[in-house]
Amino acid sequence: MEDGVEKWNIATIGFMVIENEEATITSKPPEVDPPLELKTLMGGDPNTESPVRADGMPASKTERQLRRMMCLQRHAHGAYMDDGEASFGGDQFHRGIDYMRESPASIEKAWREAGLKRWSAEQEVISRGASAVGESIKKHM
Helix, strand or coil, X not given: CEXXXXXXXXXXXXXXXXXXXXXXXXXXXXXXXXXXXHHHHCCCCCXXXXXXXXXXXXCCHHHHHHHHHHHHHHXXXXXXXXHHCCEECCCCCCCCEECCCCCXXXXXXXXXXXXXXXXXXXXXXXXXXXXXXXXXXXXXX
């Protein structure tokens, strides 16, 4: 309780939708129109592709730099950055991603899928741990 208002905090993988002051957590993204700032930043509709060079990389030097930064931030030592490339080969949760040639929507989808796989694996470990604790308690009763 803070200033007479009940506060709460959650940690989850998913999307929070707030309607009529009521929050709902879902695994699916809400159906919303992207904000004007995002449309402007991406040069129009965020689902449209930006101009590309003959090798399939973005024509904009700034966009290539931002994509490299994004790849390094997300994957650190697992990122492949040779010859101007920016890619990740994949791991147990993440499929491989070519940051220079995939659309932002495709990259975001890969991130969401990896988050859900990681969450599912964590829930399985928690469940097995809880079962083991339950068995241990039964043995000592």
